[in-house]
Amino acid sequence: MSVLIVLDQSDNHIKKSAYEILSYGSQLAAQIGTTAEALVLGTVNDDLAALGKYGVSKVHQVNSESLNHVDAQLYTKTIAEAVAQTNASVVVFSQTHTGKSVAARVAARLKAGLVAGAASLPDTSNGFIVRKTVFSGKAFANISIQSPIKVISLNPNSVSVVTTDGTATVDQLSIALDASKIKVTAVNKITGEIPLTEADIVVSGGRGLKGPENWGVLLDLAKVLGAGTACSRPVGDAHWRPHHEHVGQTGVQVAPNLYIALGISGAIQHLAGVNRSKVMVVINKDPEAPFFKAADYGIVGDLFEIVPQMTAEIKKLKGIA
Amino acid sequence: MKILVCVSKTPDTTSKIAFKESNTQFEEAGVQWIINPYDEWFALVRAIELKEKDPSIIIHLVTVGGADCDPIIRKALALGGDEAFRINADSNDSFFIAAQIAEIAKQNQYDLIFTGKEAIDYNSAAIGGMISELVDMPYVSLATLFELNGTTATITREIEGGEEVAEISLPVVVSCQKGMAEQRIPNMRGIMAARTKPLKVVEPAAIDTLTSIVNFELPPAKAGCKMVAADNVPELIRLLHEEAKAF
Numbered sequence: 001m002s003v004l005i006v007l008d009q010s011d012n013h014i015k016k017s018a019y020e021i022l023s024y025g026s027q028l029a030a031q032i033g034t035t036a037e038a039l040v041l042g043t044v045n046d047d048l049a050a051l052g053k054y055g056v057s058k059v060h061q062v063n064s065e066s067l068n069h070v071d072a073q074l075y076t077k078t079i080a081e082a083v084a085q086t087n088a089s090v091v092v093f094s095q096t097h098t099g100k101s102v103a104a105r106v107a108a109r110l111k112a113g114l115v116a117g118a119a120s121l122p123d124t125s126n127g128f129i130v131r132k133t134v135f136s137g138k139a140f141a142n143i144s145i146q147s148p149i150k151v152i153s154l155n156p157n158s159v160s161v162v163t164t165d166g167t168a169t170v171d172q173l174s175i176a177l178d179a180s181k182i183k184v185t186a187v188n189k190i191t192g193e194i195p196l197t198e199a200d201i202v203v204s205g206g207r208g209l210k211g212p213e214n215w216g217v218l219l220d221l222a223k224v225l226g227a228g229t230a231c232s233r234p235v236g237d238a239h240w241r242p243h244h245e246h247v248g249q250t251g252v253q254v255a256p257n258l259y260i261a262l263g264i265s266g267a268i269q270h271l272a273g274v275n276r277s278k279v280m281v282v283i284n285k286d287p288e289a290p291f292f293k294a295a296d297y298g299i300v301g302d303l304f305e306i307v308p309q310m311t312a313e314i315k316k317l318k319g320i321a
Numbered sequence: 322m323k324i325l326v327c328v329s330k331t332p333d334t335t336s337k338i339a340f341k342e343s344n345t346q347f348e349e350a351g352v353q354w355i356i357n358p359y360d361e362w363f364a365l366v367r368a369i370e371l372k373e374k375d376p377s378i379i380i381h382l383v384t385v386g387g388a389d390c391d392p393i394i395r396k397a398l399a400l401g402g403d404e405a406f407r408i409n410a411d412s413n414d415s416f417f418i419a420a421q422i423a424e425i426a427k428q429n430q431y432d433l434i435f436t437g438k439e440a441i442d443y444n445s446a447a448i449g450g451m452i453s454e455l456v457d458m459p460y461v462s463l464a465t466l467f468e469l470n471g472t473t474a475t476i477t478r479e480i481e482g483g484e485e486v487a488e489i490s491l492p493v494v495v496s497c498q499k500g501m502a503e504q505r506i507p508n509m510r511g512i513m514a515a516r517t518k519p520l521k522v523v524e525p526a527a528i529d530t531l532t533s534i535v536n537f538e539l540p541p542a543k544a545g546c547k548m549v550a551a552d553n554v555p556e557l558i559r560l561l562h563e564e565a566k567a568f
């Protein structure tokens with residue numbers, strides 16, 4: 001028995017969401033009286049023994065370049081084999097692009113009940129019940145998993161990272177890999193920007209900015225905050241901003257610590273993509289804008305006057321000239 | 322060539338979310354039902370576009386649910402599906418649903434299976450991946466572009482921090498999102514034609530359910546929005562920094 005935590009990597013580095021599931025998986029292992037072990041797929045340049053400080057006793061690696069691209073079919077066979085070799089009873093993923101591609105497939109292969117989009121640690125006092133977000137963040141469901149093996153895919157940004165002073169042993173698993181049926185011909189990473197789903201702070205603009213030429217005020221604010229940038233759907237549809245910035249029910253779902261909405265009315269479909277944010281701030285000139293009902297802090301006013309003042313004030317606070 | 326498009330019935334995006342029976346069931350009263358937007362706008366419309374280029378393509382639709390799903394299946398047929406299956410079972414377990422669809426897929430030997438990237442009610446993003454495992458096909462999730470050249474597909478998908486372009490020989494299972502196609506509305510001819518298109522009701526295969534919903538909860542109500550005067554921006558920044566500790 002063990003809890004096996006499958007870590008996300010990209011560009012040969014362990015991702016932030018991986019530290020969250022290491023903490024989560026280690027706490028879960030302590031709760032059910034077993035050990036937490038991590039699984040790393042592909043070639044990674046980070047110090048894997050140091051992952052022990054997030055609570056795992058062992059790190060298993062399948063060190064092959066063919067796993068540097070996520071092929072769900074190949075990943076699934078490999079992970080299922082690792083589950084067998086480590087005798088895992090719970091497999092933990094992060095509900096990132098990789099988790100969405102792989103966790104469900106692994107669950108089907110293992111005939112394991114899946115909770116995808118988990119929001120907190122399971123209740124194991126009577127069965128195995130995991131809380132997950134449903135209805136695009138408008139509610140939670142408590143799901144009971146009945147199968148012997150359980151698969152959990154945790155929403156990013158839903159637990160805090162806990163560190164100890166442990167170290168882990170690192171070993172290589174020997175698993176025969178099939179050839180991938182997917183031939184990757186190009187990878188285009190968005191450079192010079194903070195990936196939206198990883199951003200701690202997101203500054204988002206709506207139709208209230210009036211046109212793409214006005215985005216400077218928003219970008220200045222995002223820059224001083226080290227924030228990712230997002231937009232409402234009409235802004236993406238009108239090509240004022242690239243479509244990968246569109247957040248909401250039909251766009252990207254984000255859950256940063258701070259979400260700042262500028263000139264966005266707060267339609268229910270927009271809120272569905274951002275309502276898991278810890279703190280929401282709204283700047284809107286219409287006091288009746290529905291966003292104020294969902295927000296934590298707000299100013300009624302013209303964003304073109306207010307946002308530059310916010311930027312200046314944060315610069316002062318951070319001591320940026 | 323045969324394409325299977327998986328569709329599910331979800332509450333309209335503006336629906337009020339409430340529960341009944343001591344929070345164990347979704348309150349359906351007053352809810353408008355729609356085809357899950359990702360299934361309709363991206364998976365189904367892209368399949369229809371492929372058929373418009375190559376009329377020999379046959380599009381099958383499948384859903385798992387009761388007779389209350391029939392209106393959304395008729396709408397999907399009106400948009401352009403050729404034939405539909407409804408597996409007559411009610412379940413919230415992803416494995417049960419995917420395994421039922423996999424049974425249909427095994428009987429009909431599809432070249433392509435499309436799903437939406439997730440359903441807007443249970444948000445698990447699980448069905449496509451599970452089907453792909455059960456029918457042993459490659460799986461491409463979160464696709465934003467899909468082109469077909471003979472029996473090879475070129476697919477662009479979202480990955481961590483960017484996108485990836487890949488070539489895959491059919492068959493393949495693809496989960497579809499924004500970028501794949503543009504939303505359409507059914508026309509009168511489609512609506513008339515849909516009435517006589519086959520909608521086959523099939524009884525479910527014997528499949529285990531691996532999870533069940535214990536109950537639902539609504540998030541705690543917000544404390545309310547703290548308003549700051551427009552001429553007091555420094556106060557907003559102070560609150561964010563000191564009270565909310567947001568940066």
Ligand SMILES: Cc1cc2nc3c(=O)[nH]c(=O)nc-3n(C[C@H](O)[C@H](O)[C@H](O)COP(=O)(O)OP(=O)(O)OC[C@H]3O[C@@H](n4cnc5c(N)ncnc54)[C@H](O)[C@@H]3O)c2cc1C
Pocket residue numbers: 205206207208209231232233234235246247248249250251262263264265266267268269270273283284285286289301302303304334358
């Ligand atoms: C099925 C469906 C799915 C959808 N999915 C999404 C989705 O995923 N994401 C999404 O965002 N939308 C989605 N929508 C659209 C959504 O309903 C709204 O239409 C959209 O979010 C509105 O965008 P907005 O707030 O930018 O624009 P508007 O609603 O036009 O709001 C602009 C706001 O800016 C304010 N404003 C104007 N000028 C200023 C100024 N100078 N200073 C300050 N404030 C100003 C106005 O008071 C107003 O509140 C969806 C709709 C449907 C039907």
